[in-house]
Amino acid sequence: MDAPGLIDNVALLYVNDRKVLVARSRGKDRWYLPGGKREPGETDEETLRREIREELSVDVLPGTVRHVGTYEGSAHGQRPGTKVRMACYDAQWSGQLRPSGEIERLDYLGYDDLAQTAPLVQLIFQDLRSKRLI
Secondary structure, X not given: OOOXXXXXXXXXXXXXXXEEEEEEEOOOOOEEOOEXXXXXXXXXXXXXXXXXHHHHOOEEOOOOOEEEEEEXXXXXXXXXXXXXXXEEEEOOEEOOOOOOOOXXXXXXXXXXXXXXXXXXXXXXXXXXXXXXXX
């Protein structure tokens, strides 16, 4: 359950060739990490599997989900002062990535594309850069 002013999300943080898989929802002006809010009673892994199936049209493979970090920052496009907490996981999947549901586009962005991402994603990119992953 989200605390007042806090959006609690689970996201896929997938880095390939020093770039991060990102998604853009219809009507949004920034890139986000694929994922979303958990439904009542869901674990992080259950949320990740459901959201990735809904948004990317692929199935997360059992046994490949690995927590890589939890980040907190300003929520983009929400009431001022709203924060988002994002538990980020790496995972492998089966199937062909394609945008689905609310997702309009998928891409891989590098650190030079930082300004095109939502504020919390910018913090994540900065962390990944400090670890020399992107």
